[in-house]
Amino acid sequence: MPTPTTTNIAQGDAHVDVQAGVVHGDINFYRLPPDPSPQEQFAFALKYLDARVRDQARGLIEKTVAGGYVTLEVQFYRLIALLSGRTLRQLAPEELDRLTAICTGLPHLDEHDEWAVGLKVIIRLLAPINAAETDLVVKEIDSLSQRQRDEIYGHLEALLEGAMQEEMWQKAVALAYSQRTEGDRFNRIWKFFHPTPAQPRTLPVQPPAVARRDWLRAGAGAGLFILAAVQLILLMAARGTLGPLLGLLVGLVGLAFLCVGGADRHYRGIRLRAKEAQVRPPQQRRREAPRAGFARAVDRLFDRYFSRYVPQGTDRTYWLDQTSGIRRHLRDEVVQLYREQRIDAGRIAWLVRYLVGDVRQQWEQDTLTAYRQQLRTPPTTKLFHLGGLALLAVGSLWAVPAAMAGSPVAGAGWFLLAVVSAVPAVRSSFRIVAERRRVVDDQVERDSKDAARWAAYHRWCHKLSDKPTDTEMAAWLECDRKVLVDHAMRQYRLRPSHVIAHAFIEAPAPSCKKARYPQGPWRYSRYRLLLFLLTDDGVRQANIELDFDTGTSSATQRLNYRFDAVAAVRIDGIATRQQTFELTLFNGEPISIRVSEPDDETLQVDESASRIAALSLDAAGLSHTLHVLEGVAAEGKEWVKHRRRRADERLAELTDLLRRLRD
DSSP, X not given: OOOOOOOOSSOTTOOOOOOOOEEOTTOOTTOOOSSOOHHHHHHHHHHHXXXXXXXHHHHHHHHHHHTTOOOHHHHHHHHHHHHTTOOGGGSOHHHHHHHXXXXXXOOOOOTTSHHHHHHHHHHHHHSXXXXXXXXXXXXXXXXXXXXXXXXXXXXXXXXXXXXXXXHHHHHXXXXXXXXXXXXXXXXXXXXXXXXXXXXXXXXXXXXXXXXHHHHHHHHHHHHHHHHHHHHHHHHHHHHTOSHHHHHHHHHHHXXXXXXXXXXXXXXXXXXXXXHHHHHSOOSSOOOOOOTTSHHHHHHHHHHHHHHHOOOTTOOHHHHHXXXXXXXXXXXXXXXXXXXXXXXXXXXXXXXXXHHHHHHHHHHHTTOTTHHHXXXXXXXXXXXXXXXXXXXXXXXXXXXXXXXXXXXXXXXXHHHHHHHHHHHHHHHHXXXXXXXXXXXXXXXXXXXXXXXXXXXXXXXXXXXXXXXXXHHHHHHHHHXXXXXXXXXXXXXXXXXXXXXXXXXXXXXXXXXXXXXXXXXXXXXXXXXXXXXXXXETTEEEEEEEEEETTTTEXXXXXXXXXXXXXXXXXXXXXOTTTOEEEEEEETTSOOEEEEEEOOOOTTOOTTOOHHHHHHHHHHHTTHHHHHHHHHHHHHHTHHHHHHXXXXXXXXXXXXXHHHHHHHO
16 A cells, blocks of 8 residues: 655644634533532533543543442443543543443343333444344334434444444434434524623713803894893884884894794704715725724724625625615714623624615615705795894894984994804804704614614624524534445545544644533534544545535545555644644654634633633544544554453453353
């Protein structure tokens, strides 16, 4: 068999570029209570076993037994955890001792107890089974409860040899094919990697911002105007004619109309300019936010969703150009709302989607600039404004000459004071009224935005409410693994009985998403897998890219090499930082793949980086794979022979005991 030249999967310091991880901190699925009872330890052991974190499950079950909680159910799962995914020949000597101790310590197994029946089936699988007994044993397994049957097919498919191994593997693979899509997997799996959405926020309404000088001008101007108006009335009254007084009254009414219409017109103009500023394309390019910062992440979200949510029948470039102003306005609002709270940008992606979708809907309904129509000056305002100005002019021309006729200097002086005091007072009053109206309208808009955002938030939470559990994720991944092993064996034209052992190296693929439960292993949206099939002729290796979201996979490389071609196997790096698996072949480049990444930012209060790394590598089956490959690297094909011989010697000692228990 030729020794191939190999290439690295992720060599040296190649950057895997895994996205920031999501920790579902509100879920206590794997959090043991303080000072747990043996029963609680057993319950959590089953959770870890379902998650394929086998070493952790074995440890908790042994603590359960040491604590005095020993039932037939515990013993059933004790055997399942010990044998899961391995052949008897892959058990270490101390594990064979534990197997012997478990079997020796079993009481009489009553046929009427479901766990006793399950234990008898496992014991039957441990003892040699000839071809004639295969159908009978399969019937015994199929007669068990679904839970026990799934545990045996899911964990013990590698336990047997010969015809029984072929039958068990076919059953396990068929079960994997049916279960890998259960629970509406492909419509739900993406939700596991989605962070808990942050609650919506809306900018508070700014209180009225009226300058002190405006209050002074309005108050002082009003006082001086009243004084001047009273003096003008006295001058006109001294003449004893009613006409000038009526003219002054007309002027005052006109001034009132002018103030009402002018204030409304002034506010509408200010409001319109403020709205236009929100949608107007920026005149100059803004300096980019720091690459690793929150603001830059929000920029990417808005760029992504504005590029994706293009209105029907609209050119993308035109859409992006015309909405650049509102895009910047909404981006600045979101950054201001969430920047100081250390919220990951992924948690507000739903809000960005909603905001962009709302802009698109307004564009399609031609209501994006509806404020222009709403803020257009109505005819009544124009009538008040222009009519008031006309009445003021008529009244002034009628009354002022009469006031100046009797006392020219005093009349001119008081009239001039009235004009000088009224102009700044009116202007300041316009700003005061506009600011108060702005607060009222802003509050109405804020209430409307807040209600709409909360409605969108609740819709999104409802959509995420059926996200899969970690147990479902582990089950789907295990099914995918079995399907991949079966596919590889078919490609290599191998039967299950030809494979001494199979093992995976599991690593995150570039740019994948990742998520986990507190105290649980990481799950990834895309995996890089190295599958090793050990046969009597050597090692078959398949490098596979698995898209866990869609369940699709592609083989990127297939290698064949002899046992003696393996020069070394090792793990480089610290578990809490970065670890790289490296397989070195004689006359070939090392095959390396990064199996863990540093991750301190997502740790919960009760977690440690070393424990999370250990749980994740345990779930990936790294220790089992290393055990197999290190043995091959150390002894070559002789390792297989020695392993078989040593195991067969120990298993021979168990045979009589197993047969007595079976009978």
